[in-house]
Amino acid sequence: xxxxxxxxxxxxxxxxxxxxxxxxxxxxxxxxxxxxxxxxxxxxxxxxxxxxxxxxxxxxxxxxxxxxxxxxxxxxxxxxxxxxxxxxxxxxxxxxxxxxxxxxxxxxxxxxxxxxxxxxxxxxxx
Amino acid sequence: xxxxxxxxxxxxxxxxxxxxxxxxxxxxxxxxxxxxxxxxxxxxxxxxxxxxxxxxxxxxxxxxxxxxxxxxxxxxxxxxxxxxxxxxxxxxxxxxxxxxxxxxxxxxxxxxxxxxxxxxxxxxxxxxx
Numbered sequence: 286x287x288x289x290x291x292x293x294x295x296x297x298x299x300x301x302x303x304x305x306x307x308x309x310x311x312x313x314x315x316x317x318x319x320x321x322x323x324x325x326x327x328x329x330x331x332x333x334x335x336x337x338x339x340x341x342x343x344x345x346x347x348x349x350x351x352x353x354x355x356x357x358x359x360x361x362x363x364x365x366x367x368x369x370x371x372x373x374x375x376x377x378x379x380x381x382x383x384x385x386x387x388x389x390x391x392x393x394x395x396x397x398x399x400x401x402x403x404x405x406x407x408x409x410x411x
Numbered sequence: 412x413x414x415x416x417x418x419x420x421x422x423x424x425x426x427x428x429x430x431x432x433x434x435x436x437x438x439x440x441x442x443x444x445x446x447x448x449x450x451x452x453x454x455x456x457x458x459x460x461x462x463x464x465x466x467x468x469x470x471x472x473x474x475x476x477x478x479x480x481x482x483x484x485x486x487x488x489x490x491x492x493x494x495x496x497x498x499x500x501x502x503x504x505x506x507x508x509x510x511x512x513x514x515x516x517x518x519x520x521x522x523x524x525x526x527x528x529x530x531x532x533x534x535x536x537x538x539x540x
Contacts, residue, residue, distance in 0.1 A: 312499065312502060315495050315498075315499065316499065319492065319495075319496070322488065322492065323492075326488075326530075330530070330533060330534070335469065337458070337462045337465045337466065340458055340465075341458065344458065353455075357451075357455075360448060361448065364441075364444065364445045364448050367441045367442075367445065368441075368442065368445050371438060371441075371442060377415070396448060396449055396452045397452075399452050399455075399456055400451065400452040400455045400456070402459075403452075403455040403456045403458065403459035403460075404455055404459070406459040407455075407458060407459050410459075
């Protein structure tokens with residue numbers, strides 16, 4: 286016997302059946318971001334100056350470029366999961382929620398893609 | 412037309428205390444850091460675009476308003492990091508009791524403030540020499 290009302294079943298109310306993946310991905314990316322963000326912060330603090338030549342030379346170093354790519358990839362994923370949750374919680378109507386989530390997804394692909402392309406341009410420039 | 416239903420997390424009916432304040436601060440710093448990600452993207456793109464665009468970006472970041480926002484982002488990052496570690500401990504079932512919960516909360520806030528001051532004191536000191 287089901288405890289769900291016939292109306293609830295027709296409207297598709299009840300379990301969303303997909304929350305666990307989101308929850309887990311947020312935690313896994315959070316754990317990965319602890320070393321990656323600390324590496325980034327301490328690397329910048331350790332540089333003698335933040336002028337163009339110094340920062341280019343630092344990011345051209347293979348390990349720096351590689352870790353910067355990982356940082357942006359995991360950071361955009363984690364940030365997307367978080368802001369998505371905020372929109373799902375606070376945007377009331379289904380229509381504006383759908384449009385906000387669509388805009389958010391495009392924005393994150395744009396920001397992540399542009400950052401990765403910029404890092405690779407620096408890493409592979411002679 | 413259905414009536415507007417009350418939406419979670421019902422913040423209007425709760426008494427303000429450290430638990431919900433820090434939870435809200437975690438979200439606020441998370442949203443602030445999402446905006447910081449756009450600034451980070453701008454910085455990488457400026458670096459890849461050449462010396463002029465990089466110098467223009469650094470002028471924006473080194474402006475008084477830019478510096479203020481950067482200090483804010485430093486605190487947001489360090490608080491979100493420390494409070495995020497609290498969440499990870501809770502996720503494995505540790506630190507739920509009242510005393511460790513409150514102690515770790517204060518540690519996250521005060522730790523973030525202290526580390527933010529340390530980071531900017533270091534930047535200020537190394538910039539002077």
